[in-house]
Amino acid sequence: MAKPARKTGGTANASEDTSQPKTARGEATRKAILTAAERVIGARGFNDASIGHITSEAGVAQGTFYIYFKSKDEVFHELVLEMGRLVRRELSQATRDIPNRLDAEKAGLTAFLEFVRAHPDLYRIVQEALFVDQDAYNAYYQAFSEGYRKGLEAAVEAGHIRPGDADTRAWALMGISRSLGERLVIWGDTTPIDEIVATVHDMIANGLKP
Amino acid sequence: MAKPARKTGGTANASEDTSQPKTARGEATRKAILTAAERVIGARGFNDASIGHITSEAGVAQGTFYIYFKSKDEVFHELVLEMGRLVRRELSQATRDIPNRLDAEKAGLTAFLEFVRAHPDLYRIVQEALFVDQDAYNAYYQAFSEGYRKGLEAAVEAGHIRPGDADTRAWALMGISRSLGERLVIWGDTTPIDEIVATVHDMIANGLKP
DNA sequence: CTGAAATATGAATAGTGATTCATGTCTCAT
DNA sequence: ATGAGACATGAATCACTATTCATATTTCAG
Structure with missing residues (x-):
């Protein structure tokens, strides 16, 4: 069969029933x-x-x-999940013990860019998931945006950052990370990550006003 | 033939030789x-x-x-080019006559989000181009990032914004637009565009510091 | 040791869909 | 009006590859 049944488009979540190795x-x-x-x-x-x-x-x-x-779709699905697990672990490690949100933002961006540079294939796979396995794609970004939003809400409460809609901000900040990650992976940018982060963090923290 | 010859991966640019209609x-x-x-x-x-x-x-x-x-790839290619033309026109119209960079940034983001909401199919197509027609994808984003970078460099010169690496900033700002566009198109976000823009522009202009 | 379960093989099956082509039908400049 | 392009048709071709299966080989618990 050249084209197997499509994944269910909705929220259905296939069980993880790939026969696990016993040896x-x-x-x-x-x-x-x-x-x-x-x-x-x-x-x-x-x-x-x-x-x-x-x-x-x-x-x-x-x-x-x-x-x-079970199928080609299934490996793909698993690769997307793997990327999610790895990135989340990386980020939570990188930002653990950093109480101030702006500092955490900086550390997180650095960790993310370093991870992406080390795993370009996984990065591309997640992007392609939008067209191959939208459920996985949604799950990936939903998890991120949710976590991000909560972090920002807490930071506003704590007075670490100025007030503002957390969800929109979360998407904007995710967009920055993705875009800079893409520049590394797809465009072969070689700017040192520290420099990238310095520039961006200055912008996020202080804005562009003169 | 189920799978025709792949596009050349490099910078080669196929001539626009589709037979144009004569009637x-x-x-x-x-x-x-x-x-x-x-x-x-x-x-x-x-x-x-x-x-x-x-x-x-x-x-x-x-x-x-x-x-x-000539092929399925060719229509796709043309659609990506069309999206590029349309968006560029939209943006240049929206920002014409706005001398201050930060104001232009705001107007541009609004125009982009409105365009994207009106043309969700084209948006997806450009994203998929990364996996179907990388040359077109590159051309699309190269044009944008270049224009963006120049604008930012000029704005720094003019003292409209604080100094900082223009290329990195350009990618970061593009990322914000893309991400928020995706939230509209892929995630069906219904937040009024004005509110989105207000939040984001506040962040871009003033940063997150309290 | 031993045989049942697990793992491995690669040829065969079969769905699919891009592209071609032989054959019409329309358009419009003369 | 009229014939030479231009345009339109849709069935046939055929390369491609996901998945299956009958058949080995390997592993390891008892």
Whole structure:
């Protein structure tokens, strides 16, 4: 079948029923396939990345793929979830112990950009999720915007920042991160991350007014 | 052929050699196909939008498509270019006659968000171009970031805004626009555009400091 | 050791959809 | 009016690839 049933568009959430490996060998193979999928899909995009490409990159036969994943869509889904988990962990570590919101903003941006530079394939995959697996895409950004909004609301309460609609601000700040991440990954920008962050943080903290 | 030769990845720029219509009838048909493609591709994504879907939406036979476009990739390419032209025109009109950069920023953001809300399909298409037609994607954002950067550099010269790396700022500001546009189009946000702009402009102009 | 479960293989199946083409029908300059 | 393009049609082609399956091979608990 060249085009399997589409994912349900709504909020339905397929169970995580991929048969989990029961053996060390299986574990290793599954991870190899996942890593290969990350590289191949990240580089060629979802549609040009065939199962054959992925399994060949992983060094296994084509059929092996279906021992660990129910479909091509499923690996993709899992890669998006993985990116979400990794980024969230990275950010919460980076901003843990930073009580002031503006400082946390700075540290978070730095961590995000560093992560993105280290994982360009995952970055692209998340962006492509909008067209391949919108549920995963939504979940990814919903989690972020929600967390962001709460953080900003708390910061306003605490008097760390001036008042203003937290949701809109959250999206604006996410947009800054994404855009600068894209400049690194897609455009090969080589500006040192510290410099980028300094410029942006100055703008976020002080605005553009002379 | 299910999968035609890929676009050259580099900077190569295919000539605009689609046979232009020579008749009023042809002109109308071509436009009908282009409009249908915008709707169908915008709604279903490039890969799920078949030529059959597009021609059926346009009310013509499948073969007619190839009288006006060399390939599916080509319509897509043209749609991305169209979006670029339209947005640039919109923005330059909206900011013409606004001498102060910060005011122009505000007017530009408003115009952009209004445009995006009015053309959700084109918005999605530009985003998908990253995975379908990277050359077009690059051209689109290069044009924007360049213009933005120059504007910011001039504004710093003129003392309208505080000093800071113009390129990084340009990407950050573009990111804000994109992100808020996405919230409208993808997430169905219904916040009045004026309110969004007020919040964001306050942040851009004054920053977040208390 | 041993056999049942787990893992691996790669050829075969089959859905799909972009593109072509042989065959009409319309348009408009002369 | 009229014929040479221009335009339109839609069935047929055919390359592509996701998924399945019958058949090994490997692992490991007992």
